[in-house]
Amino acid sequence: MPSSLHVIGHQQPDTDTICSALAYARLKQAQGVDATPARAGEVNPETQFVLDRWDTESPSLLDDAAGEQLILVDHNEYSQAVSGAHDATIVEVVDHHRIGDIETSDPIYFRNEPVGSTATILTQLYEEANKTIDAQTAGLLLSGLLSDTVVLRSPTTTDQDRSIADHLADIAGVDIEKYGKELLQQKSKIGExxxxxxxxxxxxxxxxxxxxxxxxxxxxxxxxxxxxxxxxxxxxxxxxxxxxxxxxxxxxxxxxxxxxxxxxxxxxxxxxxxxxxxxxxxxxxxxxxxxxxxxxxxxxxxxxxxx
CATH class of the missing domain: 3.10.310.20 (DHHA2 domain)
Incomplete structure (x- = not known):
């Protein structure tokens, strides 16, 4: 039986990793690639709020990736990857962290940029592929971007993040500060x-x-x-x-x-x-x-x- 292609983020997934998996799988599908979004753990309260807000189902849980094909988003280190990643075929990486220890036997597409979120890079990939970002996908990408940059306040935030956040907010029809405050409130549910x-x-x-x-x-x-x-x-x-x-x-x-x-x-x-x-x-x-x-x-x- 042929292996499936999963777009998946790191363990203990955050909003950027979940939204990136969803958005990149959608881009791949629009390009005729049979890719499925997946997750390597349970979603947190903030991410669940985002999924509900944008009427989107959570990616399916992948317990063991051995024998599967993987597109890694928001990470590139085995210690952070889904169980079984060592025995999977990694075909792409899209990330914004340090370069880790992922190894492949063949050359692959590897996109890594020093920006505030993976969602920022994915928005560029949509534009480079000349594919339209609908309001729902824009909402997901904006959520990942705002979450990872703490509503553009983190020292990791770049001018590129700010420009793309404005663009995504226009498509999604939301105010960045107002929506950002809602995300910050969800982060505080950790006390539960x-x-x-x-x-x-x-x-x-x-x-x-x-x-x-x-x-x-x-x-x-x-x-x-x-x-x-x-x-x-x-x-x-x-x-x-x-x-x-x-x-x-x-x-x-x-x-x-x-x-x-x-x-x-x-x-x-x-x-x-x-x-x-x-x-x-x-x-x-x-x-x-x-x-x-x-x-x-x-x-x-x-x-x-x-x-």
């Missing part, structure tokens, strides 16, 4: 989760030299909801770090209104993290003024520190 669900809801695993490092992030307008459960959250982080043999598990609790983060940490080599982030942890906690982006402000200095 258990401590373990909180720390793993927006989570990525990295390999720095021989060190396995987990970095989670909670973006919210109510950081106190998370920090009031500090001890339970740290206990959950300790459990995950032990189970997965992480050198370090770092959690960013990001205040979207004040544009700053509080970092909680578990594991060993805390001093390495302190050196990388130029901070000091007291009782497993540190304040990181101005830090909002894991991708731009946390991962690069930590990679340098561990290497």
């Amino acid at each position: 989760k258990s401590p373990r669900e909180m720390v793993l809801s927006d989570f990525k695993e990295f390999e720095f030299e021989s060190h396995q490092v987990g970095i989670g992030q909670v973006e919210t307008v109510e950081p106190e909801v998370v920090l009031e459960q500090r001890e339970a959250v740290l206990a959950a982080m300790d459990d995950v770090a032990t189970e997965r043999n992480y050198t370090v598990f770092l959690l960013l609790v990001t205040d979207l209104l004040k544009e700053e983060s509080t970092a909680l940490i578990a594991g060993t080599q805390i001093d390495t993290v302190e050196d990388g982030l130029d901070t000091t942890f007291t009782e497993q906690e540190a304040f990181l003024p101005g830090v909002m982006s894991r991708k731009k402000q946390v991962v690069p200095p930590l990679e340098d520190a561990f290497n």
